[in-house]
Amino acid sequence: MCDPDDRTGTRAEPASMAAEMRCTGAALRRATRxxxxxxxxxxxxxxxxxxxxxxLNALAQxxxxxxxxxxxxxxxxxxxxxxxxxPLEAAGWVRLGPGADARSRAVTxxxxxxxxxxxxxxxxxxxxxxxxxxxxxxxxxxxxxxxAEASAAMAAD
Numbered sequence: 001m002c003d004p005d006d007r008t009g010t011r012a013e014p015a016s017m018a019a020e021m022r023c024t025g026a027a028l029r030r031a032t033r034x035x036x037x038x039x040x041x042x043x044x045x046x047x048x049x050x051x052x053x054x055x056l057n058a059l060a061q062x063x064x065x066x067x068x069x070x071x072x073x074x075x076x077x078x079x080x081x082x083x084x085x086x087p088l089e090a091a092g093w094v095r096l097g098p099g100a101d102a103r104s105r106a107v108t109x110x111x112x113x114x115x116x117x118x119x120x121x122x123x124x125x126x127x128x129x130x131x132x133x134x135x136x137x138x139x140x141x142x143x144x145x146x147x148a149e150a151s152a153a154m155a156a157d
Contacts, residue, residue: 038127
């Protein structure tokens, strides 16, 4: 729950926004939605959304991972990853097959998937450059470092 006594909002913000920004989770979700929309808009010509690009990119760097391994790499739960894999499989960009044991399934990037990913990379790079320019060199580095630290801190049990 957000701390109602945290006075981080400014007078220029609407009251509802100031309250939301006092909650770290809400502030993170808000920024994530805004950045994801920026990347999605930039990547529209490729036919991929940022989440799909991320899955294809992770698959290109792995060797036929199981759904569980891929979910861990992407820090997604298996159900969400499975839902994200369906349109990629339907498009012929990934294949699901038997895994190392009877309970697992392996995910493979198809040749068509590799072609789509390679065609999308320059578009993603341009979006990444635009984000870094908007954040500034120091701001971008600081944000990526803080996000990595937050991710690691939340993984600690």
